[in-house]
Amino acid sequence: MHLELDGRGPLQTQLVRALKDAVLSGRVAQGVRFPPTRALAQQLAVSRNTVLAAYEQLRAEGFMQGRVGSGSYVATPITPAAPVPRPAQRGLPETDYVRRLRACHDHPRMPGRRVEGARYSFQYGVPFTNPLLTSAWSRALAHAALYTPPTYPTAHGSPALRAAASEYIAHRRGVICSPEDIIIVAGTQQAISLTARVLLDPGDAAVIEEPQYFASREALYTHGARLVPVAIDREGLRTDDLPSEPPRLICVTPSHQFPTGALMSLPRRLALLDYANRHDCWIFEDDYDGEFRYDAQPHAALRSLDESGRVVYVGSFSKVLFPSLRLGYVVVPPCLRDDFISAKWVDDFGSPGIEQAALAQFMADGSFERHLRRTGKTLKQRREALLEGLRTHGGEFLEIDDSHAGMHLLVWLRGRDAAQGEALIAHAATRALGLYSIAPYYLNAPDRAGLLMGFGAMSVAEIGEATKLFGECLRETAP
Amino acid sequence: MHLELDGRGPLQTQLVRALKDAVLSGRVAQGVRFPPTRALAQQLAVSRNTVLAAYEQLRAEGFMQGRVGSGSYVATPITPAAPVPRPAQRGLPETDYVRRLRACHDHPRMPGRRVEGARYSFQYGVPFTNPLLTSAWSRALAHAALYTPPTYPTAHGSPALRAAASEYIAHRRGVICSPEDIIIVAGTQQAISLTARVLLDPGDAAVIEEPQYFASREALYTHGARLVPVAIDREGLRTDDLPSEPPRLICVTPSHQFPTGALMSLPRRLALLDYANRHDCWIFEDDYDGEFRYDAQPHAALRSLDESGRVVYVGSFSKVLFPSLRLGYVVVPPCLRDDFISAKWVDDFGSPGIEQAALAQFMADGSFERHLRRTGKTLKQRREALLEGLRTHGGEFLEIDDSHAGMHLLVWLRGRDAAQGEALIAHAATRALGLYSIAPYYLNAPDRAGLLMGFGAMSVAEIGEATKLFGECLRETAP
Numbered sequence: 001m002h003l004e005l006d007g008r009g010p011l012q013t014q015l016v017r018a019l020k021d022a023v024l025s026g027r028v029a030q031g032v033r034f035p036p037t038r039a040l041a042q043q044l045a046v047s048r049n050t051v052l053a054a055y056e057q058l059r060a061e062g063f064m065q066g067r068v069g070s071g072s073y074v075a076t077p078i079t080p081a082a083p084v085p086r087p088a089q090r091g092l093p094e095t096d097y098v099r100r101l102r103a104c105h106d107h108p109r110m111p112g113r114r115v116e117g118a119r120y121s122f123q124y125g126v127p128f129t130n131p132l133l134t135s136a137w138s139r140a141l142a143h144a145a146l147y148t149p150p151t152y153p154t155a156h157g158s159p160a161l162r163a164a165a166s167e168y169i170a171h172r173r174g175v176i177c178s179p180e181d182i183i184i185v186a187g188t189q190q191a192i193s194l195t196a197r198v199l200l201d202p203g204d205a206a207v208i209e210e211p212q213y214f215a216s217r218e219a220l221y222t223h224g225a226r227l228v229p230v231a232i233d234r235e236g237l238r239t240d241d242l243p244s245e246p247p248r249l250i251c252v253t254p255s256h257q258f259p260t261g262a263l264m265s266l267p268r269r270l271a272l273l274d275y276a277n278r279h280d281c282w283i284f285e286d287d288y289d290g291e292f293r294y295d296a297q298p299h300a301a302l303r304s305l306d307e308s309g310r311v312v313y314v315g316s317f318s319k320v321l322f323p324s325l326r327l328g329y330v331v332v333p334p335c336l337r338d339d340f341i342s343a344k345w346v347d348d349f350g351s352p353g354i355e356q357a358a359l360a361q362f363m364a365d366g367s368f369e370r371h372l373r374r375t376g377k378t379l380k381q382r383r384e385a386l387l388e389g390l391r392t393h394g395g396e397f398l399e400i401d402d403s404h405a406g407m408h409l410l411v412w413l414r415g416r417d418a419a420q421g422e423a424l425i426a427h428a429a430t431r432a433l434g435l436y437s438i439a440p441y442y443l444n445a446p447d448r449a450g451l452l453m454g455f456g457a458m459s460v461a462e463i464g465e466a467t468k469l470f471g472e473c474l475r476e477t478a479p
Numbered sequence: 480m481h482l483e484l485d486g487r488g489p490l491q492t493q494l495v496r497a498l499k500d501a502v503l504s505g506r507v508a509q510g511v512r513f514p515p516t517r518a519l520a521q522q523l524a525v526s527r528n529t530v531l532a533a534y535e536q537l538r539a540e541g542f543m544q545g546r547v548g549s550g551s552y553v554a555t556p557i558t559p560a561a562p563v564p565r566p567a568q569r570g571l572p573e574t575d576y577v578r579r580l581r582a583c584h585d586h587p588r589m590p591g592r593r594v595e596g597a598r599y600s601f602q603y604g605v606p607f608t609n610p611l612l613t614s615a616w617s618r619a620l621a622h623a624a625l626y627t628p629p630t631y632p633t634a635h636g637s638p639a640l641r642a643a644a645s646e647y648i649a650h651r652r653g654v655i656c657s658p659e660d661i662i663i664v665a666g667t668q669q670a671i672s673l674t675a676r677v678l679l680d681p682g683d684a685a686v687i688e689e690p691q692y693f694a695s696r697e698a699l700y701t702h703g704a705r706l707v708p709v710a711i712d713r714e715g716l717r718t719d720d721l722p723s724e725p726p727r728l729i730c731v732t733p734s735h736q737f738p739t740g741a742l743m744s745l746p747r748r749l750a751l752l753d754y755a756n757r758h759d760c761w762i763f764e765d766d767y768d769g770e771f772r773y774d775a776q777p778h779a780a781l782r783s784l785d786e787s788g789r790v791v792y793v794g795s796f797s798k799v800l801f802p803s804l805r806l807g808y809v810v811v812p813p814c815l816r817d818d819f820i821s822a823k824w825v826d827d828f829g830s831p832g833i834e835q836a837a838l839a840q841f842m843a844d845g846s847f848e849r850h851l852r853r854t855g856k857t858l859k860q861r862r863e864a865l866l867e868g869l870r871t872h873g874g875e876f877l878e879i880d881d882s883h884a885g886m887h888l889l890v891w892l893r894g895r896d897a898a899q900g901e902a903l904i905a906h907a908a909t910r911a912l913g914l915y916s917i918a919p920y921y922l923n924a925p926d927r928a929g930l931l932m933g934f935g936a937m938s939v940a941e942i943g944e945a946t947k948l949f950g951e952c953l954r955e956t957a958p
Contacts, residue, residue: 009649016779017565017653024784061778062745075745092814093761095680101821127629138624141833147615149800170488174496193826200576214830257826266541266554270503282572299540300495322831323630335571341782342580346701347672348665349694352831353803354620426888440568458559 001028001035001374003044015054023033023063023074034072034244070379093456094204096224104218120466121434123452124259124408127322128378136367137321137358143356153350156341157184157329160360161475162425165329168363173255174300175313176177177331183340184351187328188288191314193217195249198222198336199282199312205247207432209237211441213258216251216286225249229443232257236264246279253303255290259410259452260327261403269302276310283311290370294380295404309333317359319407320372326361327351339452379407385460386453397474407456410438413449413474420479421449428473435473480507482523486714490525494533502542503551509944513551529661551830561926568766575703583697600913601943603887603933605737606801607857608951609656614822616837618801624835625749632829635820636663639839644794644808647842652734652769653779654792656810661817663830666807667767670793671695673822674728675702677815678761680789683786684726686760688716688922708922711736715743718750725758733781734769738889738920738931740882748781755789758902762790768798770851773859774883788812798886799851806838858886865932868946876953885934889917892928892953899958907952912945914952920926 003022022028030458036041037313041048058064062462066072092098131138156162162179169175185191192215198442200206202224208217208230221227228247231238237252250272254264276283285302293299303313332340343349363367386409392400399412405442413421428435438450455463480496480501484493498917501507513519516534520527534551545551571577641658648654664670671694679685681703689708695735700706707726710717716731729751733743743751755762764781772778782792795807811819823829841847865888869877878891892900899917907914917929934942 006655006933008655013650013653015785017655020779020784022787085588092816093677093678095683097676098818099681099820099821101677101825104821104825125631129629134625134629138621139626141619142621143814145620146613148803149610150613150803152604152797152802153805156683171492175483176487176496187832189825190827197574197576198580199572199574201576204574215825219825282827300499304496305499307503318631323631323828324627324629324827326827339572339580341575342583343576346583346694346698347579347666347826348669348805349802350805352665352805352834397911 001040003021003040005044007085012053013048015044015046015050017387019054019058020063020091023088025321028074032074035072041474046443047472054107069127069252069372079287086249095356096193097222098317100222104221112453117380117412117432118429119432120462120469122453122455122466122470123434123457124452125317125323125437125452126457128382128398128407128456129322129373130371130375132374133321133371137362140362140367142295144354144361148354150353151358155345157182157351158353158356159326160364161356162329163310164360168368169301169315173287173315175302175303175331181331181334181337183330183332183337183344185328185330185344185350185358186326186348187318188286189215189219190447191312191316191328191330191343192219192251192284192286192349193223195282195312195329196220196225196342198343199253199368200225204249205243205245206359207247207250208443209252209257210443211259212229212251212443213253213286213288216284217443220251229444230264232260234262235268235273236262237268239275240269240270242275242460246275246281249282249284250276251284251286252302253286253288255287255299256293258288258405259408259438260440261401262409263299263403263405263408264302269305273302273306273308273310281310284353285311285313285315287315289314289406291320292376292379292464293405294383294405301382301478303331306333309335309439312336320375321359325355327355339383381460382455382458382463383409383440385463386455390465390470393467395469397478408452408454411451411453413451416449416479418445418447421451421476424477425451427477428470431469431473433469433473435470457458480519482519484523491536493530494523494525494529498533498537499542501836507553509553511553514554515550520945535784559947564670572759575935576701579701582878583700583890585671593733596911597908598911599937599941599948601932601934601945601949602915602936603931604802605933605936606798607854607886607935608801609850609854609857611853612800612850615850616841617737619837619841619846620833623833625842627833627836629832632832632835634660634824634829636830637832637835639843640785640835641808643839644727645648647810647847648780648792648794648810652766652794653783654659654810655783660810660882661811662809662816662823662847663835664807664809664823665805665830666802667765667793667795667798668694668698668793669823669826670762670795670809671698671730671765672702673809673826674761674763674791675704677818677822677883678728679704683728684722685725686721686729687922689733689734689924690738691923692731692732692767696922697887699728699730706922710739711739713741713754714747715741716747716751718747718754721751721754725754725760728763729755730763730765732765732767734766734778735772735882735884737765737767738884738887738917740884740887740889742778742882742884743781746761748784752781752785752787752789756787759787764790764792766792766794769794769854769888770799771858771891772884773862782810787814788814791815799854800838800847804834804838806834813920828845858935859941860895861934861937861940862888864942865934865946868943869949872950873953887931887933890932891928892930895927895928895958897924897928899956900930903928903952903956904930906956910948910952912948912952914949 003018037051041051065074065075162182166179206225207228230241303311313331401410425435438452439445483495504723516530542550544554643660685704686707709720782790792810813861880889904914917931918924
């Protein structure tokens with residue numbers, strides 16, 4: 001009997017696998033006698049015990065009949081698996097869901113791809129790392145691990161974390177809600193996925209901002225929503241442009257529009273709420289980085305003006321702590337609470353217990369507020385450094401949409417079209433500078449060159465160097 | 480101007496909220512003058528600076544016009560929000576998804592509800608807590624937190640954890656795959672949710688075992704799958720009963736059928752694979768606790784017999800470590816890989832980075848194997864204690880489906896119908912004993928009393944006491 005061991009895992013496992021293959025492939029017919037253990041051991045240069053153990057296993061699994069000594073035979077009946085096409089040839093699944101999934105992910109301009117080997121990168125969403133946070137978080141986790149019950153978490157999140165979150169948003173965002181209105185989720189991305197499933201049937205219309213956060217757009221599209229883009233100006237969503245045929249859902253980033261940075265004005269906020277009320281739509285308020293404003297104190301969230309339970313308010317800890325944490329929260333109107341909790345349960349039973357406990361403690365003992373103040377200061381300096389660097393090194397080439405908030409700026413390149421923008425990005429890459437186009441954040445991108453410049457992850461010094469290099473690239477590619 | 484502070488949060492926040500309400504409710508008309516700061520401070524007995532700061536905020540948010548000194552006025556135009564119905568009166572969402580969601584969750588026999596105040600509970604899924612594990616895990620997390628990059632995780636999981644998982648399942652489960660075939664998910668529940676979305680259009684048929692794991696059933700149902708139950712016997716799924724009209728998906732627990740404990744025989748495994756091949760169906764192999772067998776070594780997974788890429792193999796760390804961890808893995812055939820990764824990305828971007836790093840380390844340094852051996856020994860003793868206790872105290876009343884594996888037994892009550900079973904459970908509750916019916920694990924429950932008895936969380940001594948009490952309850956309720 002010809003056998004080949006594939007060298008993966010323990011010898012016995014390899015031998016069992018090889019013998020099964022021989023049987024299942026039909027190379028060894030039913031009723032045929034297996035070689036005596038001693039002979040096989042010699043043939044394969046393995047110990048006899050290994051062969052004995054392997055035979056034992058085959059017997060237990062029903063591949064082999066008979067006893068050691070009296071001889072062992074291939075069990076009957078085993079229908080050898082019919083010859084089958086290789087995996088590569090199998091049909092891919094063709095559900096509507098995966099078709100939409102592929103349509104998104106084959107998007108040629110899918111953002112977030114890091115420019116490899118860049119010395120400086122203005123990539124958005126790269127967090128700014130903070131040694132103080134790292135060690136504090138390590139302690140918080142170690143402590144939480146000792147005292148968190150190992151049982152399944154409550155689907156809507158730990159009571160302690162929901163209580164801490166409700167205190168936090170009341171104080172920071174003017175959102176008054178009870179811990180019972182809060183559902184802990186795996187970041188904003190799970191929040192939009194759950195919202196789409198609960199509130200939208202495939203085919204339902206959802207208004208998105210133009211431009212918008214691409215990942216929310218993709219979650220809605222993949223779910224099957226019909227996307228209705230509404231333009232943004234300096235006052236945020238142009239509520240006059242809301243469609244006459246009302247959508248089921250309206251997704252907005254009022255406190256710091258992504259990516260333009262616009263702050264939605266009060267009249268627009270009231271108009272939006274009024275529209276949602278009259279047409280019975282839901283509003284998804286994504287407050288992804290409302291924490292960081294550099295002019296006035298943060299404006300109250302849309303949710304705090306919502307008298308009629310239309311707003312699903314979402315906050316994330318990915319920006320203010322770090323993205324790999326994967327924790328965020330949703331504040332739902334009472335009438336949506338049960339459905340959202342059930343949907344979260346069906347999805348993953350609930351978010352990890354230890355990290356929830358660590359975060360609750362982190363918020364309760366003031367570490368979180370301290371971290372926010374530190375981070376705010378640092379980001380303010382970095383933002384000023386970026387603004388100054390851009391004025392100094394690229395002033396005449398640029399038009400800056402300053403937003404007084406967050407961790408990024410939107411920069412337009414005067415007199416360059418989209419193609420020239422791509423050319424600049426390609427050239428900058430050759431100079432080891434990572435630049436990122438604004439185009440992927442549009443459903444229908446304008447023929448105008450714009451860059452999304454994240455500054456969270458670079459020191460003031462690095463920003464100085466990077467903007468200098470940026471300036472050179474601008475000159476070298478000037479039309 | 481009448482104002483009432485609601486006592487939530489800092490005084491200034493309360494004042495801002497009260498003033499906004501006055502404006503938005505229309506109680507203060509547009510153009511009306513706000514009281515001078517000093518007067519208002521006296522009226523409310525707050526410091527004048529608080530009032531000044533509140534006015535500042537109102538001005539910034541566009542509620543107020545004019546300057547301190549020359550007088551401040553309610554901004555015009557503000558369209559006061561139209562009177563709106565109370566949240567309670569709002570229409571609930573009526574998507575197909577939530578209708579199905581509610582149909583599941585209003586299920587009167589939704590299992591897992593803990594019998595309150597029970598001294599002993601045979602509830603399934605309660606993990607057995609292990610101080611050694613707790614402290615080891617705390618150290619692993621603290622260490623991982625210091626060295627894990629804070630950036631967004633890779634959607635399909637950390638390379639280190641995927642490598643560790645592929646080693647583990649090759650060694651323990653005979654599943655040979657590359658780390659690239661593995662996708663880290665938030666436990667089995669997310670695995671079935673993703674599988675349903677990727678592989679099933681609403682309305683597609685999915686075969687489930689009867690009885691089955693209710694949470695997988697609900698995930699499939701909520702997604703819109705048409706559930707086709709196929710009966711279980713001592714050899715596992717009755718493959719002869721597979722429907723002539725082929726389903727898209729077949730969900731099985733071959734290495735330890737949940738809840739009957741049946742071990743699927745080799746001929747049945749081959750028949751199932753053959754059926755899936757001929758009819759081009761996918762197989763969801765849920766190997767939720769294959770680690771713990773008390774007779775032979777665990778049988779090779781169905782996936783290890785799958786020559787043609789039909790099997791989605793799923794393992795969980797919830798049972799072998801602890802449920803609040805929320806980490807599991809999916810081994811997908813090559814042709815499904817990209818779609819599953821995209822689906823995971825759209826759902827939540829990826830699982831938490833630090834816990835993945837901690838687990839990878841835990842597996843790489845042997846702590847995990849040590850834990851498995853310890854746990855296996857303990858569970859073996861507890862299982863034997865349960866079997867002995869049941870024979871001693873309830874022998875003549877019971878029929879035990881012994882499965883030589885896992886953390887639970889299925890026990891039938893001789894000559895009692897479902898109603899009598901419920902009566903026993905109710906009576907046991909009055910004796911502070913938690914018993915759990917098997918009925919919720921059936922799509923169509925038989926009129927026969929059965930109990931699912933989890934033994935993972937009770938010590939040998941407790942199991943002795945609990946079975947004694949169980950015996951008394953059996954006698955006290957004997958028909």
